[in-house]
Amino acid sequence: MRRVSTAGAVTMATGIVSVGFALDGEVFLSRALLVLAGVAWIGLVLLLARGRRFGRPTVSLLTCVAGTDVLGARLAQLGWHREAAVLLAVGALLWVRLVPSIVARRRLPATGSSFLLVVATESLAVLAAAIAGGRSWLWVTAIVCGAAGLVLYLMVVSAFEVRELLGGRGDHWIAGGALAIAALACARVAIDGHATGLDTPALAIWAAAGAWLVALLVGEVTAPRPGYDAARWATVFPLGMYAVCSFAVAKAAGIGALADFARVWIWVAFAAWLAAAAGLLKRRVAAR
Numbered sequence: 001m002r003r004v005s006t007a008g009a010v011t012m013a014t015g016i017v018s019v020g021f022a023l024d025g026e027v028f029l030s031r032a033l034l035v036l037a038g039v040a041w042i043g044l045v046l047l048l049a050r051g052r053r054f055g056r057p058t059v060s061l062l063t064c065v066a067g068t069d070v071l072g073a074r075l076a077q078l079g080w081h082r083e084a085a086v087l088l089a090v091g092a093l094l095w096v097r098l099v100p101s102i103v104a105r106r107r108l109p110a111t112g113s114s115f116l117l118v119v120a121t122e123s124l125a126v127l128a129a130a131i132a133g134g135r136s137w138l139w140v141t142a143i144v145c146g147a148a149g150l151v152l153y154l155m156v157v158s159a160f161e162v163r164e165l166l167g168g169r170g171d172h173w174i175a176g177g178a179l180a181i182a183a184l185a186c187a188r189v190a191i192d193g194h195a196t197g198l199d200t201p202a203l204a205i206w207a208a209a210g211a212w213l214v215a216l217l218v219g220e221v222t223a224p225r226p227g228y229d230a231a232r233w234a235t236v237f238p239l240g241m242y243a244v245c246s247f248a249v250a251k252a253a254g255i256g257a258l259a260d261f262a263r264v265w266i267w268v269a270f271a272a273w274l275a276a277a278a279g280l281l282k283r284r285v286a287a288r
Helices: 002-023 027-051 059-077 081-104 112-131 136-157 171-192 196-222 230-253 256-287
Strands: none
Touching (some): 002 256, 027 059, 081 112, 112 136, 196 230, 230 256
C-alpha cells in the first residue's frame, strides 16, 4: 500500500498548489497542476482497484481521503460542483472505512503522518463548505468535520515526539499543515457561510500554524535532510496549505498582509513541488 499512499500524497500536494495558484490568479500554472493532480488521482484509483482491500489500514492511507477532497476543492473553484460533490462522497466513504480502524489501533508515540487523521477530516470540511451553497446540511457537515478535526489534533499532538522536527523524513511538516487546513476550513465557513463569528478563531488557528512553521523551518536548517524521499510530498502539501489558508484567513479577517504573505509563499510551495517532482522522476528513471 506504499504506492497508494504516495499517489495520494502526490495528488494532495499537487492539488493544493493548484488551488493556491488559482487564488493568486496564475491561471496557466494552476490548470497545468490540476491536470497533473487529476492524473495522479486516476493512478490512485487504479492502485486501489488493483488492491481491492485495505487489510489493516495504516494512517498513511489517509492521503487517499485528503487527495480526493483537495482535487474536489479545485474543481469547485472552477464551478464544477457536481463533480466536486462526487469526490466529496468518495472522500467521505474512504474516511468512514479508514479512520475508525486507524484511531482504534493508533500507535504511540505519534509521528508526522499521524496528523493525517486531522488533515483527512478537515479536508472534508473544506470541500463541504466549498459546495454547500444554500444546503444547510453541508454547512453542518463542514462545521462538525472542522470541530472533529481539532479534537483529533489535540489527541495526536499530545503524543507527538518533538524530536521528529530534527529527524522526520518530511512527513513531520504535517504537524503544521494540519493546523493550516483547520484554519482554512474555519475561514471558508466564515466567508461562504456568513458565520462572521468564526473569523477570530480562524485567525487564532492560523497563528498557531504559523508558530509551527517557524519551528519546522528551524528544524530544517538545524538538521538538513537533502535528497529525495517519498515523504517529502508530505512537506509540499503543508507548504501549499500555508499559502491557501492565508488567502482565506486574509479575506475572513480583513488582513491584507496575510494575502501578501500567501502570494509569496505559494511560490515557495511550487519550488518544493518542483524539487519533489524532479526527485520522483529521477528515481523512476533509475529504477528502469
